Structure formats: C-alpha cells, structure tokens
Amino acid sequence: MDALPEILRRSTLPYVFSAIILVPFFIIGCQPGTDSTAKKPVFPDSTTHYQIDAQIRPDSGQFDVAIDMRFVPKASTDTLRFLLHDAFKLEELTGPVVGDYSTSPWRFGGEDTVHTKVVSIPLSDTMTPSDQVSISWKYAGHLQNNQIPNIGGAVVTTHWTELPLEAMWVPVHASLSSRFTFDATVDLPKNYEVASIGVLQKMDGDWNIQSSVPGPDVPLIISDKMQTQKYTDGEVPLTVYHGGAPDSLISFVAERSQQILNRYARRFQGGSDTDALRITLAPVERATPSSYARTGLIALRHDIKPDTSLFGLIAHEAAHLWWTDSVNPMSRHNFLNESFAEYESWLALRKIYDDTIFQKRIEEARKNAQKAPSFDEWQPRFDGALSYNKGPLLLHQLHQRIGEANYQSFLRSLQQKDVGTIGDMIATLEEVTNPETATWFRKKL
Ligand SMILES: [Zn+2]
Structure with a gap:
C-alpha cells in the first residue's frame, strides 16, 4: 500500500x-x-x-469534479497542503475555516515533478486531530x-x-x-x-x-x-x-x-x-x-x-x-512495505519454480544493493537499492539464522499487530526470538 x-x-x-x-x-x-x-x-x-x-x-x-472533503488532521496544523494535477483549474475552494489558497510547483525527491501543483490552504483556526476540516472543491480541465x-x-x-x-x-x-x-x-x-x-x-x-x-x-x-x-x-x-x-x-x-x-x-x-x-x-x-x-x-x-x-x-x-502502506512509504519504514513484499516474491518463486531462480534473485539484489547506505540514511533516491534489494537480502539472512518456524511466527506477529515502523519491527523480532537476534538485525540495517 x-x-x-x-x-x-x-x-x-x-x-x-x-x-x-x-x-x-x-x-x-x-x-x-x-x-x-x-x-x-x-x-x-x-x-x-x-x-x-x-x-x-x-x-x-475533460474532467469536471466536485468534492466535499472531511479532513481530520494527524497533528495540530494551521495550513493544509494538497497535490493536484496542474491541468485542473480551481473554480471553488471553500469551507468554514478555509482561507485564501495559493499554488506552487511540487518537488519530489529533489526533482521538479512537472504537471503537479501544491495547493496550500491557510486555516483561520488551528485544527487538531480531534477536529474535522470541511473543504469543498470544484475544478475542471483537460x-x-x-x-x-x-x-x-x-x-x-x-x-x-x-x-x-x-x-x-x-x-x-x-x-x-x-x-x-x-x-x-x-x-x-x-x-x-x-x-x-x-x-x-x-x-x-x-x-x-x-x-x-x-x-x-x-x-x-x-x-x-x-x-x-x-x-x-x-x-x-x-x-x-x-x-x-x-x-x-x-x-x-x-x-x-x-x-x-x-x-x-x-x-x-x-x-x-x-x-x-x-x-x-x-x-x-x-x-x-x-x-x-x-x-x-x-x-x-x-x-x-x-x-x-x-x-x-x-x-x-x-x-x-x-504488506502495504501502513506507514509513510516515503521513509526508511518503507522496509515494512517493500522489503517483505519483495522477499515473499522470491520465496514464492522458489516454492513454485525452483531454487535456481531464487538464487538468481539474490545475486541480482546483491549487485543492486552494493552501494546502498544504511536504512538510517534513507532518502528517496536510495529507496530502490534499500527497500527492494538490501531489505529483502537482510530478511533472507534473518530467515536463515532463525529458521522457518521462527520466521513465520515473526511474519504473523507483524501482521497481527499491524506493525508499521522499523522500531516496532525490531521489538517484535526480539519478542519472537531473543535480544541478541534483534540487536544483530538492527545493526545490519
Ligand atoms: Zn511493491
């Protein structure tokens, strides 16, 4: 996700x-x-x-769109920022606490993402996670x-x-x-x-x-x-x-x-x-x-x-x-989404086809992960090397170290608790195995 x-x-x-x-x-x-x-x-x-x-x-x-949005902020805020395709011209943007809005280009990972704009909406009152902000949008374009x-x-x-x-x-x-x-x-x-x-x-x-x-x-x-x-x-x-x-x-x-x-x-x-x-x-x-x-x-x-x-x-x-977007995928916690999904695909290939194809995936990932930094140094430009290559390789090492039964318990525990951060993942590993294994894995990240 x-x-x-x-x-x-x-x-x-x-x-x-x-x-x-x-x-x-x-x-x-x-x-x-x-x-x-x-x-x-x-x-x-x-x-x-x-x-x-x-x-x-x-x-x-041609698109003609009207949206009544009920937005619940995750933290106290006095400005909301949304992304919208630049082809759409805003005809209306209204709500009880909505002020005048402004637009600017959106930059992602240091690059200008042409065709996407940021719509910044100042709020007349600071809103908290227990508040609802109502915003009505009307826009159109080709x-x-x-x-x-x-x-x-x-x-x-x-x-x-x-x-x-x-x-x-x-x-x-x-x-x-x-x-x-x-x-x-x-x-x-x-x-x-x-x-x-x-x-x-x-x-x-x-x-x-x-x-x-x-x-x-x-x-x-x-x-x-x-x-x-x-x-x-x-x-x-x-x-x-x-x-x-x-x-x-x-x-x-x-x-x-x-x-x-x-x-x-x-x-x-x-x-x-x-x-x-x-x-x-x-x-x-x-x-x-x-x-x-x-x-x-x-x-x-x-x-x-x-x-x-x-x-x-x-x-x-x-x-x-x-294994979906239970956390912000634009962070090192993307490990929880992508590294588990990718490693599971390797295991499925080994199970349904053969070990040769599994070993080939490992070999490719090793090459792709060669210059990967630590997950602590995650940036968008490293995500491919980290979440899709280094991460699944580390899961493979963990799998080999703790064995199939413990690895499955680890997976099920992560699912049951809906774990969405690396910190919680390490804590879960410690519960399922032991402090030495958790420390060993943390250092490898
Ligand atoms: Zn994916």
Missing part, C-alpha cells in the same frame, strides 16, 4: 526506483453493474473522507496523456484511461501518508466500464465507487473495450479486467494469482482487508512500466508475458495485500 507507493517507488523518478508499486484491498462480488447485494459502507466521522462527484469524458480528457508525470502507472487515452496516485485527479494530501475513504459518483459515456477498489456499482447510468478502507488515492481504470473474466474457485474470488489480452495470459494471471493468494493466506494468517481481488491488464503503454496494488486491486503493467518474471511481479504485488 502504498503509496507514493509503488507509484513513485517503481517509478523512473530517480533511476533507483527501477524494479517494480504501492499499494497501497476489499470488495463484495465486484462484477460491474451486477452488485445489487453490496452493502453501503459506513464512513466514521473520525476518518478523512471524500464525497466525489465527477464527470469524465475519456475521448477528450487531462492530456503527455502531461502525466513520468513516475507511475497513469495513462489517458480514448480507450483506456488509468489514474492511480501520481496523476492526482483528486486532491491528495502532500504528506502522501494521509489516507482517506471515499464515495465517488462518476458520470462516463454509456459504453465505458470502470475498475477500481471497493464496492463498484452502476446506478442510473453513473458509476458509484465506495471504499471504506482508508487508502492513498482513488484509483480509476476506465475503458470502452473492457472485458472481464471471473474466477471463483480459489479462496479469494478473482476478476481479471483486460482490453482484449490473449487467453493464455489471462489464465496464467488468474491461476498463478490464486496459487499465490492461497499461499499467502496460509502463511500470514490474517492481516489483509482483501476478500475479493480485481486484477487489471493494461493494454496500452503507461507513463512508466510500473505495476501497483491497492486493497482489492492489482494493476499490472502493459506488455507482460506468462513467464517467471510475471509470476514474480504478481507475487510481489499480491504480497502488498498484506
């Missing part, structure tokens, strides 16, 4: 984000338009929640494919539009670790279908999407060529969304995903919000060849083939249904 999540992580931003998403999972029988039994999620007042009303015209890239930041899985074309986090089609808090639930109504041309997270229903011609699991964005995948294939044999019901992918690819993705999900469900025992999964296969090239995961959704990149690298990719993304 997370969530500069996989987005930025797998991105080409700095070259270190080379390898693979965020992730920042749940649903009820997600066949579009047929989900008459879906329950209305409850959105507690204590959470940050977006009520969204959007009209989208994929052929022209989103063009050549204006998508070159950092993730977004694309805007007539027949396939995909808007995960980095396209910022809804305002995202600039801390990027601030999560929200949402209830979105999306008006699309008649022949378009939608894939997203949460409960998905077609009502009176509009699409309604509701997510009661706080997440980093409103992922939206829209197509007038959308085909779906449902699989209900495994422990987690699965729907594959595609735009005309070959049957061999679709069945590989479905069978391998179920195999992987069954393995993880046994291995981690709880800790995932996913009780059904949607997997999308993008038929078009996106800003970068990245894949990402959210609660109940895995979006796979364009141009994949049924082979061991695709298996590894699915195993990594599926692990995010458990």
Whole structure:
C-alpha cells in the first residue's frame, strides 16, 4: 500500500526506483453493474473522507469534479497542503475555516515533478486531530496523456484511461501518508466500464465507487473495450479486467494469482482487508512500466508475458495485500512495505519454480544493493537499492539464522499487530526470538 507507493517507488523518478508499486484491498462480488447485494459502507466521522462527484469524458480528457472533503488532521496544523494535477483549474475552494489558497510547483525527491501543483490552504483556526476540516472543491480541465508525470502507472487515452496516485485527479494530501475513504459518483459515456477498489456499482447510468478502507488515492481504470473474466474457485474470488489480452495470459494471471493468494493466506494468517481481488491488464503503454496494488486491486503493467518474471511481479504485488502502506512509504519504514513484499516474491518463486531462480534473485539484489547506505540514511533516491534489494537480502539472512518456524511466527506477529515502523519491527523480532537476534538485525540495517 502504498503509496507514493509503488507509484513513485517503481517509478523512473530517480533511476533507483527501477524494479517494480504501492499499494497501497476489499470488495463484495465486484462484477460491474451486477452488485445489487453490496452493502453501503459506513464512513466514521473520525476518518478523512471524500464525497466525489465527477464527470469524465475519456475521448477528450475533460474532467469536471466536485468534492466535499472531511479532513481530520494527524497533528495540530494551521495550513493544509494538497497535490493536484496542474491541468485542473480551481473554480471553488471553500469551507468554514478555509482561507485564501495559493499554488506552487511540487518537488519530489529533489526533482521538479512537472504537471503537479501544491495547493496550500491557510486555516483561520488551528485544527487538531480531534477536529474535522470541511473543504469543498470544484475544478475542471483537460487531462492530456503527455502531461502525466513520468513516475507511475497513469495513462489517458480514448480507450483506456488509468489514474492511480501520481496523476492526482483528486486532491491528495502532500504528506502522501494521509489516507482517506471515499464515495465517488462518476458520470462516463454509456459504453465505458470502470475498475477500481471497493464496492463498484452502476446506478442510473453513473458509476458509484465506495471504499471504506482508508487508502492513498482513488484509483480509476476506465475503458470502452473492457472485458472481464471471473474466477471463483480459489479462496479469494478473482476478476481479471483486460482490453482484449490473449487467453493464455489471462489464465496464467488468474491461476498463478490464486496459487499465490492461497499461499499467502496460509502463511500470514490474517492481516489483509482483501476478500475479493480485481486484477487489471493494461493494454496500452503507461507513463512508466510500473505495476501497483491497492486493497482489492492489482494493476499490472502493459506488455507482460506468462513467464517467471510475471509470476514474480504478481507475487510481489499480491504480497502488498498484506504488506502495504501502513506507514509513510516515503521513509526508511518503507522496509515494512517493500522489503517483505519483495522477499515473499522470491520465496514464492522458489516454492513454485525452483531454487535456481531464487538464487538468481539474490545475486541480482546483491549487485543492486552494493552501494546502498544504511536504512538510517534513507532518502528517496536510495529507496530502490534499500527497500527492494538490501531489505529483502537482510530478511533472507534473518530467515536463515532463525529458521522457518521462527520466521513465520515473526511474519504473523507483524501482521497481527499491524506493525508499521522499523522500531516496532525490531521489538517484535526480539519478542519472537531473543535480544541478541534483534540487536544483530538492527545493526545490519
Ligand atoms: Zn511493491
């Protein structure tokens, strides 16, 4: 989950984000338009929640969006800062404590992220975590494919539009670790279908999407060529969304995903919000060849083939249904998201294929981690070398030192306690093993 999540992580931003998403999972029988039994999620007042009303015209890239946002600050604050795509012109930004706003370019990891602006909103009163800030947004504009930041899985074309986090089609808090639930109504041309997270229903011609699991964005995948294939044999019901992918690819993705999900469900025992999964296969090239995961959704990149690298990719993304953005992914704590997900994908490859491929992954990671600093010196540009290479290598060393039974207890303990920081992870390791092992591991980081 997370969530500069996989987005930025797998991105080409700095070259270190080379390898693979965020992730920042749940649903009820997600066949579009047929989900008459879906329950209305409850959105507690204590959470940050977006009520969204959007009209989208994929052929022209025209967006008209209105959002009533209830924002609950994580700490006392007198200014809120949001990220929004620069193509959108603000028509209204109002609320009881909202002052005049200003905009500026957004810099990420020392680089200017063209096409994303920061909207700074001074508040007339200091707000605390027990307060709710109400903000109403109204904005419109044409989103063009050549204006998508070159950092993730977004694309805007007539027949396939995909808007995960980095396209910022809804305002995202600039801390990027601030999560929200949402209830979105999306008006699309008649022949378009939608894939997203949460409960998905077609009502009176509009699409309604509701997510009661706080997440980093409103992922939206829209197509007038959308085909779906449902699989209900495994422990987690699965729907594959595609735009005309070959049957061999679709069945590989479905069978391998179920195999992987069954393995993880046994291995981690709880800790995932996913009780059904949607997997999308993008038929078009996106800003970068990245894949990402959210609660109940895995979006796979364009141009994949049924082979061991695709298996590894699915195993990594599926692990995010458990190992997700429980902490700020823009920090050394990304270890909890990415290092565990990546190491689990290596173990799944060894289990389903053979040890040779596992050893090859270790060898590649050693090379990539050669110049990695300590996790204490984490910076965005080191995240690829640290979270995706050094981290999983350290987990492998730990696994060898403490053995399979202890390693599994460690994983389950982390899941049960929803551990989201390196400090808590070390404390959990000490509980499961002993102080010497915890100290040894801490020093290796
Ligand atoms: Zn990942």
